[in-house]
Amino acid sequence: MLTGAAFMVVMLVGVPIGLCLCIAAIVYVMASGNPLLFQSYPLQMFGGVDSYGLIAIPLFILIGEIMNGGGITKRIVDLAMAFVGSLKGGLAYVNILANMFVSSILGSATAQVAIMAQIMVPEMEKKGYDKTFAAGLTAYGGMLGPIIPPSVMFVVYSVMAQVSVSDMLIAGIVPGVILTVLFCLVIALMGYIYNYPRADYQTPRQRIATILSTAPTMLIPIVIVGSILGGLANATEAAAVGAIAAIIVGKYWTREFQFAQLPQMMLRAGIYSAIVLFLVAAAAVFSWVLIFGKVPQDTAAWIQTVAKDPVSFMLLTNVILLIIGTVIDGVPGLIMTVPILLPIATEIYGIDPRQFGVVVVVNLVLGLLSPPVGLCFFVAAAVTGAKPGKMFVVTLPFFGVSCILLILLSLYPALSLILIK
Template sequence: MVTTAAFLITMLVGVPISLCLALSGVAFILATGNPLLLQTFPTQLFGGVDSYGLIAIPLFVLIGEIMNGGGITRRLIDMAMAVVGRMRGGLAYVNLIANMLVSSILGSATAQVAIMAQILVPEMEKKGYDKTFAAGLTAYAGMLGPIIPPSIMFVVYSVLAQVSVSDMLIAGIIPGVLLTGLFCLCVYIMGFFYNYPRGESMTWRQRADIVLNAIPTLLIPIVIVGSILTGLANATESAAVGALAALLIGRYWTKELSFSQLPQMLLKAGLYSSVILFLVAVAAVFSWVLVYGKVPQAVAAWVQTVAHDPISFMLLVNVILLVIGTVIDGAPGLIMTVPILLPIAVDVYHIDPVHFGVVVVINLVLGFLSPPVGLCFFVASAVTGAKVGRMFYVTLPFFFAACALLVLLSLVPWLSTVLVK
C-alpha cells in the first residue's frame, strides 16, 4: 500500500516515471522496516542492465541517426512513391509503405513520427489532403516502428521476460506486415468516401531509376533481419553490422553523410539510450518489489476468477493494457505490467512468452495513439500544427484496425511464433 501511494504521489507531482519507480522501491524497503534490504537496491539496479542483449538498443538508435543524416529516409520514401504513388490516395499509401520500410531501421515510434511528419505531411497537404488526416495517418504509421524489427520495446521486453532478443524481433515481422495491410485497407475504403487524389504519373524509366537508386539502402534491414533469420548473428551483432552498413551507404552511396557528423550522432544516440537503460535498471528493482510483496500471486488469483482459458485471459489482457497504455508510455508500461502478467500467462495459462510479448507491445504502442496521453499524436501535432483531438477522430478507422489485429493475434498465436519455431 505504501509503495502504491509513493508511486502515485510522485507521478502526480510530475516526477519522471523512472524516478517514480526507484523511489517506490525505496518506500517499500522503508515500509518493511528491514534496512538491510537497502543493500540489495544497487545490486538489483546493476542486475537490470547486466545483459548483453541491451547493447542492441544504442546500436539501433545509432542506425536511425545515421540513416537520417545520410539521406536514406528520403530515398526510401521516393521508392515507395514510385511503386504505389499513382493509386487513388497514393500519398497515403506512400506514407504507410515508407513508414514500414523506415521502421525496419529506426525501431522507435516517436522518433519515426517526428521524422516522417516533417517530410510527408507538408507534401500530402500540398497535394490536397487534409492536414489533420495526414498528421494522424503518420502517427498511426509510426506504430510500425516498435513492431517491425528492430524494435527497442521488444529488446526491453526480452530482458524483462528473459527470452531471446532475436526471437522477439523476428516475431514482430508478420504482425507488422499485417498491420500495414490493415492500414492500407482503411486508406482504400476511405479513399472512396473522401475522394483522395492520385499521385503524379511517372514513366517506367523514371520509376526504375528511383527504385535502383534506393535499392542499396534496403541492405540495412536485410542485413539486420537476414543475419538473425539465418543464424549468422544474434540481435546485438546484427545491430552492429546494420550500423556499419548504414554508415557505408550514407557515406559512399548517398554521399550525404560526413564523418564529422558522427560525434553528434553518437552523443544523441547515447543520451536517448541512457534514458531507456535507466528505465530498464529501475524495472529490476520494481520487479523485485512486486515479487517480494507477492503481487503477481494476488493478481493471478483474481484473474483466474475472471478468465477461465488462455483466450479469455488474452482478451482480458488486451483491455487492461489498452487502458494502461492511454496514460503510461510504452517502456514504463512494459516495466509495470510484464512482471505481474507474464508469470500468470506462462505458468497458469501456458501461453508462449514470445507470443505474449508481441500482444503486450502492440497494446502499449496503441496507447501512444489513445487519449489522454496519445504521445505520437502530440509529436505529430508539434511538428505539423494539427489539432490532437480532431486527429484522433478522423483516424478512428485505423484504431479499430489495430484492435482487430490484437484480437486476431490473441486468437491465433501462430501468427506471432511461426517464424521463431
C-alpha cells in the same frame, strides 16, 4: 499499499517514471522494517542492465541517427512512391509503406513520427489532403516502428522476460506486415469514399530509375533482419553490422553522411540509450519489490476468478494494457505490467512468452495513439500544427483495424511464432 500510494503520488507530481519506480522501492524497503534489503537494492539495479542483449539498444538508435544524417529517409519515401504513388490515394499508401520501410531501421514510434511528419504531411497537403488526416495517418504509420524489427521495446521486453532478443524481433515481422496491409485496406476504402487524389504519374522508365537509385537504402534492413532470420547473427551483432551498413550507404551512395557528424550522433544515441537503460534498471528493482510484496500472486488469484481460459485472459489483458498505454509511454508501460502479468500468462495459462510479448507491445504502442495522452499525436501536432483531438477522430478506422489485429494475435499464436525456428 504504502508502496503503491508512494508511486502514485510522486508520479502525479511529475517525477520521471524511472525515479518513481526507484522511490517506490525505497518506500517499500523502509516500510518492511528490514534495512538489510538496502544492501540488495543496488545489486538488483545493476542486475537489471547486466545483459548482453541490451547492447542492441544504443546500436539500433545509432542506426537511426546515421540514417537521418545520411539522407536515407527521403530516398525510402521515393522508393515507396515508385511502387504505389500512382494509385488513388497514392500519397497515403506511400506514407504507410515508407513508414514500414523506415520501421525496419528506426524502431521508435515517436522518433519515426517526428521524422516522417516533416517529410510526408507538407507533401500530402500540397496534393489536396486534409492536414489533420495526413498528420494522423503519419502517427499511425509510426506505430509500425516498435513492431517491425528492430524494436527497442522488444529488446527491453526480451530482457525482462528472459527470452531471446532475436526471437522477439522476428516475432514482430508478421504482425507488422499484417498491420501494414490492414492500414492499406483502410486507405483503399477511404480513398473510394472521399475520392483521394493520385500522386504525380511516373512512367515505367521513371519508376525503374527511382527503384535502382534508392534500392541500396534497403541494404540496412536486409542486413539486420536477414542476418537474424538466417541465423548468421544475434540481435546485437546484427545491430552492429546494420550500423556499419548505414555508414556505407550514407557515405558512399547518398553521399550525405560525414564522419565529422558521428560524435554528435553517438552522443545523442548515448543520451537516449541512458534514459532507456535507467528505466530497465529501475524496473529490475521494482520487480524485486513486487515479488517480495506478493503482488503477482495476488493479481493472479484475482484474474483467475475473471478469466477461465487463455483466450479470456488474453482479451482481459488487452483491455488492461490498452488503458495503461493511454496514459503511460511504451517502455515504462512494459516495466509496470510485464513483471505482474507475464508470470500469470506463462505459468497459469501456458501462453508462449513471445506471443504475449508481441500482444503487450502492440497494445502499449496503440496506447500512444489513444486519448487522453496520445503521445504520437502530440508529436505529429508539434511538427505540423494539426490538432491532436481531431487527428484521433479522423483516423478512427485505423484504430479499429489495430484492435482487430490485437484480437487475432490473442487468438492465433502462430501469427507471432510462425517465423521463429
